[in-house]
Amino acid sequence: MPQEIETPAATSAVAYKRVMLKISGEALMGDQGFGLHPPTVERIAKEVKSVHDMGVEICMVIGGGNIFRGLSGAAQGMERTTADYMGMLATVMNALGMQAALESLGVFTRVISAIPMDQVCEPYIRRRAVRHLEKKRVCIFAAGTGNPYFTTDTAATLRANEMACEAIFKGTKVDGVYDKDPVKFDDAKRYDTVSYDDVLAKRLGVMDASAIALARDNSLPIIVFSLDEPGGFRGILAGEGTYTKVQG
Template identity: 75%
Template sequence: MPEPSTAQTLETAPKYKRVLLKISGEALMGDQGFGLHPPTVERIAREVQKVTDMGVEVCMVIGGGNIFRGLQGSAQGMERTTADYMGMLATVMNALAMQGALEALKIHTRVISAIPMDQVCEPYIRRRAVRHLEKGRVCIFAAGTGNPYFTTDTAATLRANEMQCQAIFKGTQVQGVYDSDPKKNPDAVFFPKISYDEVLQKNLKVMDASAIALARENRLPIIVFSLDEPNGMAGVVQGAGTFTVVSNEASGKQ
């Protein structure tokens, strides 16, 4: 099916004051099969810069799947708790890489870890993190929730609620939520809006079930958009472009 139009104008005032951007670790590896791709990290940093230049307060959670994924380690025989902690450390590495890219653009950034490691980043203290955001600094929350058995999706929803964000922005490789993978199925149906319950019932893999349930409980919208689109995040912040809003409002499609 043809992709929806992504025409945007960037002169509109932002519709959000504070948002959390959730991206996967795989988003940082570009066309590589593993690790970090510095030009890709820089490109994402520039997308964040466009949003902060609009006066929007931004915090981030980045997965660690480009380096190590706890579930995969567990599936290969590693003890689950140990594997999950290794995955948390991978998110710290990604957060530091993103911090470097943002600070190269003169954006003040703080990496805040749920696992204390004072030599490289700050420990998570909610009030301090809120103050950083109020001062216009980008906060990158690393090491998940600090607990095994919880994904970075859940960590993102938890931190977004704690920071009183107005929405979670889920950056992906497609322009929103479809009923199947649009890269494999040309007839995939696009949902401009969909409810939390529909996401769970249809098993659409927007975020894991715990994260969706936590967002639903706190009425926190999840906005799914393409991180590969130039000015994609800036456009969505202004309500322009193509994206899916996950909220209490149903899609109307069966």
């Protein structure tokens, strides 16, 4: 691995200087239907690197649905708390996979877990995490909030606020927020901007209600974009691309 050198890059040309990227675990499984698909993980890592190379400080939260989904486990008779903890451990596995992909590209990365497991990643300490960002390391926050009954959407919004991120980037399979499912309805209309309250009132499904409320209360914008669009993440930071902005 190359020697790590602190060389802050210029960020004057980008829209945001510190962001949270939230992606689902399903985004990592490609066409497999489960698990990690190495070419897909590498593709996303390259997208992250392209933004990192612009000098943007990046936090990440990755879901665990490609390995285990707590709610579905609970629905099948497993006790909800146990199911949620299993889901949290799945997010750690995804975070380690993404860390390996990023570091193979020369991007220094730290996996920071809300559940202590010192042999494989760091425990969550806010000041230490902020320092990693200042040193231009990508911070991947794993194990949710460390508590059951909270989704990774809520964890991403919580960590984004704690890290003083300027926006949350929610990577999805579509290029924004629509008034109805664009896969099922040809007349679905995409919002350029939409308010937090409209997202909640119309149940637009951007994030769960707790995450939207937390973002609203802290005036943290949410950028919804397509993770499948090559260069989409970088394009938005450069002031281009198609997306929906959720704001007050």
